[in-house]
Amino acid sequence: MSKKKFYITTPIYYPSDRLHIGHAYCSVATDAMARYKRLQGYDVLFLTGTDEHGLKIEQKAREAGVTPQQFVDNIVEGPRGVKDLWKLMDVSYDRFIRTTDDYHVTAIQRIFKRMYDKGDIYKGTYKGKYCTPCESFWTESQLVNGCCPDCGRPVVDAEEEAYFFRLSKYASRVRDLLVNTDFLQPRSRVNEMVHNFIDPGLEDLCVSRTSFSWGVPVDFDPRHVVYVWIDALFNYTTALGLLNDRYPDSDYETYWPADVHFVGKEIVRFHSIIWPAMLMSMEMPLPKHVFGHGWLNFGGEKMSKSRGNVVDPYLLGERYGVDALRFFLLRTFPFGSDGNFTNELLIQTINTDLANDLGNLLSRTTAMAEKYFGGTLPEQQAEGPEDAELLAMAGALRGRYEAEMEKYAFQNALGEVFTVIARANKYIDETAPWVLAKNEADRPRLARVLYDLAETLRICLVLLRPFLPGTCAKAFAQLGAGEALQSWESAAVFGALPAAAALHKGENLFPRIDAEKELAALDALMAAQKPAEAPAPANRPAAPAADIGEHSPEISFDEFCKVEMRVAEVRAAERMAESRKLLKLTVFDGERERCILSGIAKWWAPEALAGKKVAIVANLAPRPMLGGSYVSEGMLVAADTPDGGCSIAFYPDDLPAGSRIH
Numbered sequence: 129m130s131k132k133k134f135y136i137t138t139p140i141y142y143p144s145d146r147l148h149i150g151h152a153y154c155s156v157a158t159d160a161m162a163r164y165k166r167l168q169g170y171d172v173l174f175l176t177g178t179d180e181h182g183l184k185i186e187q188k189a190r191e192a193g194v195t196p197q198q199f200v201d202n203i204v205e206g207p208r209g210v211k212d213l214w215k216l217m218d219v220s221y222d223r224f225i226r227t228t229d230d231y232h233v234t235a236i237q238r239i240f241k242r243m244y245d246k247g248d249i250y251k252g253t254y255k256g257k258y259c260t261p262c263e264s265f266w267t268e269s270q271l272v273n274g275c276c277p278d279c280g281r282p283v284v285d286a287e288e289e290a291y292f293f294r295l296s297k298y299a300s301r302v303r304d305l306l307v308n309t310d311f312l313q314p315r316s317r318v319n320e321m322v323h324n325f326i327d328p329g330l331e332d333l334c335v336s337r338t339s340f341s342w343g344v345p346v347d348f349d350p351r352h353v354v355y356v357w358i359d360a361l362f363n364y365t366t367a368l369g370l371l372n373d374r375y376p377d378s379d380y381e382t383y384w385p386a387d388v389h390f391v392g393k394e395i396v397r398f399h400s401i402i403w404p405a406m407l408m409s410m411e412m413p414l415p416k417h418v419f420g421h422g423w424l425n426f427g428g429e430k431m432s433k434s435r436g437n438v439v440d441p442y443l444l445g446e447r448y449g450v451d452a453l454r455f456f457l458l459r460t461f462p463f464g465s466d467g468n469f470t471n472e473l474l475i476q477t478i479n480t481d482l483a484n485d486l487g488n489l490l491s492r493t494t495a496m497a498e499k500y501f502g503g504t505l506p507e508q509q510a511e512g513p514e515d516a517e518l519l520a521m522a523g524a525l526r527g528r529y530e531a532e533m534e535k536y537a538f539q540n541a542l543g544e545v546f547t548v549i550a551r552a553n554k555y556i557d558e559t560a561p562w563v564l565a566k567n568e569a570d571r572p573r574l575a576r577v578l579y580d581l582a583e584t585l586r587i588c589l590v591l592l593r594p595f596l597p598g599t600c601a602k603a604f605a606q607l608g609a610g611e612a613l614q615s616w617e618s619a620a621v622f623g624a625l626p627a628a629a630a631l632h633k634g635e636n637l638f639p640r641i642d643a644e645k646e647l648a649a650l651d652a653l654m655a656a657q658k659p660a661e662a663p664a665p666a667n668r669p670a671a672p673a674a675d676i677g678e679h680s681p682e683i684s685f686d687e688f689c690k691v692e693m694r695v696a697e698v699r700a701a702e703r704m705a706e707s708r709k710l711l712k713l714t715v716f717d718g719e720r721e722r723c724i725l726s727g728i729a730k731w732w733a734p735e736a737l738a739g740k741k742v743a744i745v746a747n748l749a750p751r752p753m754l755g756g757s758y759v760s761e762g763m764l765v766a767a768d769t770p771d772g773g774c775s776i777a778f779y780p781d782d783l784p785a786g787s788r789i790h
């Protein structure tokens with residue numbers, strides 16, 4: 129009987145810069161899922177790759193004085209490039225696609241032509257606001273204060289000939305797919321897509337560009353290059369041989385449709401609306417699931433090169449070991465939501481889960497087996513009243529873990545394993561093996577206690593294999609567990625380990641870290657990695673020297689007293705469909721909730737503000753905004769940072785909302 133198939137993909141990454149820990153997060157999660165399915169016996173195809181076309185790469189290459197191809201080659205294949213990073217992170221992909229690969233380019237041309245021949249792609253005129261320096265078209269609603277949202281400069285009305293995809297034709301089928309199936313997960317993302325994008329009306333999508341050339345040329349009209357998202361999305365199928373000769377057609381037959389695409393939340397729209405619509409046009413089966421994961425922020429802020437707060441996976445992986453880093457990412461943050469990366473959390477997780485709970489359990493168990501039995505447990509073993517609960521928990525673990533893994537809930541799956549590990553540690557306290565060891569008559573009981581511990585550990589380790597591949601191999605060796613005892617099947621049965629198990633204490637898998645010292649060292653290393661002078665993020669002018677040197681006219685104390693500043697609690701913070709610049713904050717000022725629209729969306733993720741105590745100007749006259757659709761009732765107090773960003777002061781959680789600020 130042939131094996132069941134499982135096809136899983138990461139997004140293909142833009143090689144416009146070095147990848148950071150946020151990118152690694154997505155690949156590590158995909159890797160854990162792929163390893164889990166392989167463990168279960170599936171024939172897995174795990175695809176990743178790079179999305180190498182587009183204006184941004186063309187510009188970056190120009191700045192670097194190399195050709196776009198040289199530029200991407202270096203970032204993908206060069207030292208410490210994308211492929212090196214996946215090697216470091218132990219990402220076990222089966223196939224790597226680069227959208228500049230010839231076979232992919234040819235296939236994209238054929239796909240484009242097929243949709244054109246069908247009438248789903250047609251030639252029209254693209255009208256919009258054009259930013260000449262950026263060579264970019266924008267729609268009215270994308271502009272910020274009437275200017276280019278990327279560089280902040282004025283735009284002009286312009287039109288160009290372009291091809292369009294009849295997205296509107298598929299709107300109701302896509303809506304039905306999202307609303308009535310479990311195609312898009314987590315479910316919360318469905319509402320966002322339907323309400324923000326589909327229900328307001330899906331317009332046909334402009335799918336070619338003439339303003340730059342670094343892309344796949346439309347072969348029947350070579351002035352045009354294919355829109356990067358068409359080029360990118362179809363990677364999931366061209367890498368299976370669709371309309372090309374690089375891979376056998378049978379791969380497509382075998383693996384398509386994908387079981388799941390893991391993608392970050394900001395590209396859910398492309399994967400859950402545009403992608404299914406294009407597949408419908410091509411009359412191809414749809415992927416079974418798209419899962420939109422959350423973002424990893426750093427210190428409450430979105431990671432970005434310009435802010436100098438990107439976390440380098442090389443630094444951490446080399447310092448703490450790749451397994452510790454992989455584990456931290458999936459154990460700490462719920463996959464579907466945003467998470468806030470901090471060095472404190474990283475070290476705390478390594479110390480608590482890995483060094484204390486897992487590492488200690490293994491080293492205590494193997495050390496006691498060596499000390500009391502020379503490493504090999506006697507077959508004569510005696511049950512005790514403490515056993516039942518541990519055995520029941522370890523025996524049921526695989527099922528509980530599987531239920532969570534099937535929902536891509538890595539944090540919960542690991543939570544199940546660590547609940548059993550904690551129970552095993554408690555079992556040591558309850559049974560006190562060092563006391564049993566004092567009495568010859570208790571040796572059978574002592575042997576059983578150590579057996580139960582070793583067997584519980586073995587089951588946990590099987591289930592940890594997708595997360596800690598390197599470490600588990602070493603730990604199995606300490607338990608004398610060969611291949612058969614590392615299998616998925618063996619994790620369902622308590623007692624697979626032979627009674628006369630041969631244990632030996634090996635190296636300490638996760639040495640405890642001196643948190644205080646390490647944090648200081650890490651902070652220093654990260655600070656040293658920051659660019660000396662971070663460029664100002666587009667659109668918010670770098671706080672010019674004049675802002676610091678020039679002062680507002682003097683005011684009297686009485687005039688100052690007219691400004692009423694108060695501490696307010698952010699009860700909700702959300703992005704706005706109508707503006708890329710503004711966040712909508714619902715704050716409680718001690719008496720009532722009010723709405724404040726604040727121009728900080730570029731620097732602050734809503735999640736980083738929710739629940740925080742901030743300063744507001746409370747007696748500012750209410751101001752209609754966004755054409756009168758909203759009234760902002762106050763102002764959030766924030767400081768300009770030298771790099772053009774913005775810093776927000778948070779008050780202690782226990783300071784009551786409404787406290788006056790002087």
Ligand code: MSP
Nearest residue numbers: 139140141142150151179360361391392393423424
């Ligand atoms: N090239 C497109 C994807 C095309 S897929 C057909 C792209 N590339 S990207 O390099 O910008 O992002 C790749 C993935 O990395 C996205 O899923 C994105 O969400 C993810 N991440 C980038 N930064 C991230 C965090 N800080 N945290 C979590 N994931 C992040 O989009």
